[in-house]
Amino acid sequence: TILILDFGSQYSHLITRRCREINVYAELLPCTQKIKDLAWKPKVYDDDAPHVDPAVFELDVPILGMRPFIKLLHTVEMAWNLGGKVDKCQHREYGFAQLQVSKLGPGHESADSLFQGLNEGIDVWMSHGDQIHELPKDFHVIGKTKTAPYAAISHKTKPLYGIQFHPEVTHTPKGREVFAQFALNICRCKANWTMESFIGKEIARIREICGPKGCVIGAVSGGVDSSVAAKLMHEAIGDRFHAIMVDNGVLRMDEAVQVHKMLSEDLGVNLTVVDASDLFLERLADVEDPEKKRKIIGNTFINVFEEEASKIDHATKNERGEAKGEIEWLLQGTLYPDVIESISFKGPSATIKTHHNVGGLLKDMKLKLIEPLRELFKDEVRALGRLLNIPAHLVNRHPFPGPGLAIRILGPVTREQVKILQHADHIYIEEIRNAGLYDKISQAFAVLLPVKAVGVQGDKRTYEQVIALRAVTSEDFMTADWFVFPPEVLRRISSRITNEVSGVNRVTYDISSKPPGTVEWL
Numbered sequence: 001t002i003l004i005l006d007f008g009s010q011y012s013h014l015i016t017r018r019c020r021e022i023n024v025y026a027e028l029l030p031c032t033q034k035i036k037d038l039a040w041k042p043k044v045y046d047d048d049a050p051h052v053d054p055a056v057f058e059l060d061v062p063i064l065g066m067r068p069f070i071k072l073l074h075t076v077e078m079a080w081n082l083g084g085k086v087d088k089c090q091h092r093e094y095g096f097a098q099l100q101v102s103k104l105g106p107g108h109e110s111a112d113s114l115f116q117g118l119n120e121g122i123d124v125w126m127s128h129g130d131q132i133h134e135l136p137k138d139f140h141v142i143g144k145t146k147t148a149p150y151a152a153i154s155h156k157t158k159p160l161y162g163i164q165f166h167p168e169v170t171h172t173p174k175g176r177e178v179f180a181q182f183a184l185n186i187c188r189c190k191a192n193w194t195m196e197s198f199i200g201k202e203i204a205r206i207r208e209i210c211g212p213k214g215c216v217i218g219a220v221s222g223g224v225d226s227s228v229a230a231k232l233m234h235e236a237i238g239d240r241f242h243a244i245m246v247d248n249g250v251l252r253m254d255e256a257v258q259v260h261k262m263l264s265e266d267l268g269v270n271l272t273v274v275d276a277s278d279l280f281l282e283r284l285a286d287v288e289d290p291e292k293k294r295k296i297i298g299n300t301f302i303n304v305f306e307e308e309a310s311k312i313d314h315a316t317k318n319e320r321g322e323a324k325g326e327i328e329w330l331l332q333g334t335l336y337p338d339v340i341e342s343i344s345f346k347g348p349s350a351t352i353k354t355h356h357n358v359g360g361l362l363k364d365m366k367l368k369l370i371e372p373l374r375e376l377f378k379d380e381v382r383a384l385g386r387l388l389n390i391p392a393h394l395v396n397r398h399p400f401p402g403p404g405l406a407i408r409i410l411g412p413v414t415r416e417q418v419k420i421l422q423h424a425d426h427i428y429i430e431e432i433r434n435a436g437l438y439d440k441i442s443q444a445f446a447v448l449l450p451v452k453a454v455g456v457q458g459d460k461r462t463y464e465q466v467i468a469l470r471a472v473t474s475e476d477f478m479t480a481d482w483f484v485f486p487p488e489v490l491r492r493i494s495s496r497i498t499n500e501v502s503g504v505n506r507v508t509y510d511i512s513s514k515p516p517g518t519v520e521w522l
């Protein structure tokens with residue numbers, strides 16, 4: 001295992017990800033983590049600046065300090081009195097730089113091993129405002145850039161390394177090799193973190209948790225996380241896992257039918273689809289405020305899910321009323337980034353972010369949470385999905401918000417408005433797929449605007465609605481860029497929507513980035 005101590009870098013999760021990519025299990029913890037609670041046992045300075053416990057350096061394990069490892073070096077000084085000096089640098093270094101690797105030769109194999117197999121000049125991404133001015137005792141330079149004479153350093157005898165560039169970002173093309181050198185050759189980690197091995201281990205863990213009789217219920221939405229989690233539960237405990245899909249009336253076109261076909265008919269998951277669209281739409285009538293829409297949908301979901309779960313609970317009793325197996329667990333598709341977010345150094349919070357739908361369920365139904373994906377990043381979930389035979393078009397699907405089309409219909413939500421938006425959205429996504437662009441876009445959807453625009457059809461004037469199209473690329477949805485379509489694709493989409501969707505005579509394309517816009521319109 002590679003233990004990643006987070007000093008608040010925005011890239012910490014990427015570092016974890018890069019280790020996983022070379023099949024080495026890596027776990028991220030805040031730098032202030034009380035390590036006494038873990039198998040690794042250092043203890044923590046309680047200072048205003050973040051510091052790692054100096055005992056980390058006594059663990060006798062290889063250490064790779066990355067930007068902002070400067071802070072780590074302060075700790076090194078304290079821990080070992082090595083006497084390195086760190087200061088603000090005169091020229092801040094942001095962006096590409098050439099790292100000149102210095103090979104030290106025989107007798108320095110440990111120092112040379114970090115960049116083994118790489119050229120003497122490596123393109124790296126720098127981003128720092130402070131740097132080392134004096135080497136700590138017993139360290140030597142293994143790489144420098146034009147402005148950073150100590151851009152990479154290593155201890156003379158111990159496997160301790162410090163690098164001032166970011167190996168985890170794609171702008172450092174050989175970053176993966178640096179991780180591989182450190183994790184596989186220096187730490188001698190086994191490259192055994194694969195989704196193939198994860199499936200077996202996780203199924204065994206689920207079986208142990210649930211025991212021979214325990215039942216689990218869980219909501220599925222048609223998204224990749226809940227589908228993969230459901231299929232994994234099915235593999236582990238068969239029909240003792242009950243999936244519930246609530247059709248809230250604001251799903252994409254034919255979503256409920258398709259999810260039923262895929263999960264139940266093709267993959268054998270024990271699934272109940274509840275059509276609660278009347279109830280949702282009734283409660284949403286005349287509501288325009290997006291937060292109210294979200295609340296209504298969240299609460300109604302809980303009502304419907306609980307009712308359905310109690311029916312399932314009944315059904316798990318035999319004719320004499322004896323429990324064949326009790327529903328004790330609620331499945332949730334929490335992913336590792338949610339876990340990281342809750343423990344990250346910048347945003348310490350005791351609880352893991354819980355989907356708005358689930359918090360209430362746990363309390364009301366006295367269920368315990370089971371989270372089989374909580375160790376996984378999104379692309380690992382996708383890889384797992386492929387291994388579990390979930391179809392490719394679903395595995396690579398764009399995210400879809402819980403409140404669904406209700407937050408993409410800017411005015412009141414009615415069945416007619418839902419139909420118009422479903423139809424336009426369907427055409428939009430179909431044309432994006434036909435053009436081979438779906439996987440290049442992070443999220444694409446149509447929005448129904450609450451205005452009527454003038455148009456002309458035949459020799460008549462029309463006053464009809466306007467569809468806005470949104471397509472963005474994004475790493476993590478915290479920031480996003482609008483997607484540049486080839487004009488002929490937009491032309492085809494617009495022509496199809498205005499011809500085929502009755503009630504719409506105009507189509508616009510949203511060219512706002514986030515910030516200042518958001519991905520959704522509400």
Ligand code: XMP
Nearest residue numbers: 294399400401402403443477514518519520
């Ligand atoms: P924004 O609009 O905040 O969206 O830039 C970022 C990502 O979050 C999704 N989103 C939601 N997902 N419930 C959800 O489950 C919501 O209420 C919600 N609002 C936004 C959005 O689709 C995008 O992927």
